[in-house]
Amino acid sequence: MIIYDFRCEKGHVFEGRFSSAEDCQAQVARKMIACPICGEAEVHKELAAPAVHLGRAARKLPPKTLAQNEEGERKTLFRAYVDAVREVIDKGCENVGERFAAEAIAMHDGEVETRNIVGTSTKEEEETLKSSGVRFQKLFLPRFDD
Numbered sequence: 001m002i003i004y005d006f007r008c009e010k011g012h013v014f015e016g017r018f019s020s021a022e023d024c025q026a027q028v029a030r031k032m033i034a035c036p037i038c039g040e041a042e043v044h045k046e047l048a049a050p051a052v053h054l055g056r057a058a059r060k061l062p063p064k065t066l067a068q069n070e071e072g073e074r075k076t077l078f079r080a081y082v083d084a085v086r087e088v089i090d091k092g093c094e095n096v097g098e099r100f101a102a103e104a105i106a107m108h109d110g111e112v113e114t115r116n117i118v119g120t121s122t123k124e125e126e127e128t129l130k131s132s133g134v135r136f137q138k139l140f141l142p143r144f145d146d
């Protein structure tokens with residue numbers, strides 16, 4: 001399950017849960033999503049990184065781990081979250097590495113087909129992206145030492 005944030009015309013932010021990114025796109029295209037606060041049907045998907053539903057990842061954890069003290073449990077869940085985000089990125093995005101900014105601008109300008117990409121960018125490139133009106137999301141994913 002994938003959770004996306006939406007924002008309505010009045011600025012309310014709410015979550016939509018979908019079985020896949022395609023399912024979300026289809027519902028948005030058919031205008032099947034309305035703001036649960038005011039009923040506004042003019043809603044926009046926030047282009048942030050998709051949040052990942054923890055259900056499956058959390059169930060994979062050994063029960064003993066989840067039964068540990070609260071601090072341990074938080075760390076375990078955080079790690080499961082990071083792993084799940086990584087999985088979504090690995091499966092759903094093309095890794096363009098250092099060409100991220102160039103690819104994002106090419107997509108923004110309509111020179112190449114829009115697709116989900118992940119990569120790295122420098123501070124200067126991020127400024128260029130921002131001033132060009134290209135929307136992107138920075139993610140900080142820690143690496144764990146096993």
Ligand SMILES: [Zn+2]
Pocket residue numbers: 008009010011012035036037038039040
């Ligand atoms: Zn609203």
